[in-house]
Amino acid sequence: MNSKMTVLALACVLALSACSDNSSSSTAPGATPSTTASAPMEAPAPAASTPAASPAAPPAATPATNEKPTAVVTDCATEIEGSDAMQYNVSSIVVPASCKDFKITLKHTGTMPVSAMGHDVVITEASDMKAVEADGATAGATDGYVKPDDSRVIAHTKLIGGGETTSVSFPVSKIQGDGPYEFFCSFPGHAALMHGSISVQ
Numbered sequence: 001m002n003s004k005m006t007v008l009a010l011a012c013v014l015a016l017s018a019c020s021d022n023s024s025s026s027t028a029p030g031a032t033p034s035t036t037a038s039a040p041m042e043a044p045a046p047a048a049s050t051p052a053a054s055p056a057a058p059p060a061a062t063p064a065t066n067e068k069p070t071a072v073v074t075d076c077a078t079e080i081e082g083s084d085a086m087q088y089n090v091s092s093i094v095v096p097a098s099c100k101d102f103k104i105t106l107k108h109t110g111t112m113p114v115s116a117m118g119h120d121v122v123i124t125e126a127s128d129m130k131a132v133e134a135d136g137a138t139a140g141a142t143d144g145y146v147k148p149d150d151s152r153v154i155a156h157t158k159l160i161g162g163g164e165t166t167s168v169s170f171p172v173s174k175i176q177g178d179g180p181y182e183f184f185c186s187f188p189g190h191a192a193l194m195h196g197s198i199s200v201q
């Protein structure tokens with residue numbers, strides 16, 4: 001806003017000075033060849049007035065690879081992100097064995113509504129992921145695409161939309177079995193891209 005105003009003000013000043021220059025040069029009486037040198041100042045650049053505002057740019061193209069960093073863990077907790085590009089920002093979570101409970105916070109960094117690009121974090125044994133995902137899709141949006149009281153679900157957050165944050169805590173002992181364990185998004189179709197490993201070390 002302010003920069004736009006500044007540009008406008010600058011344009012006015014340039015226009016005024018251009019006008020005064022023109023009037024003074026036009027009042028020059030005799031067509032003496034020597035005065036021609038003073039006439040043209042540097043021309044105000046009209047190109048500068050083109051508005052910088054552009055329609056909302058689409059999110060940057062997602063990288064071809066699905067390899068992402070390991071989540072940063074601090075004080076037996078981590079925060080991971082889900083985006084409008086249907087991606088988590090990490091592909092693995094390593095829980096310190098010294099933790100009794102672990103907290104995962106999911107931040108949806110996009111702007112799309114939960115109905116179109118909802119994300120959650122569901123933790124299961126890797127071998128249960130597909131079936132839990134399918135049953136979640138059947139359960140539907142009102143249950144956040146997680147079948148109620150599904151004993152295969154170790155922990156899950158609620159389903160959130162752009163700009164929202166949610167979290168879940170669970171006992172670390174629940175992922176200290178044989179495993180391996182996965183975290184994934186149960187919104188229909190998302191788990192193919194939105195999943196990763198969660199382990200205890």
Ligand SMILES: [Cu+2]
Nearest residue numbers: 118119185190
């Ligand atoms: Cu999702």
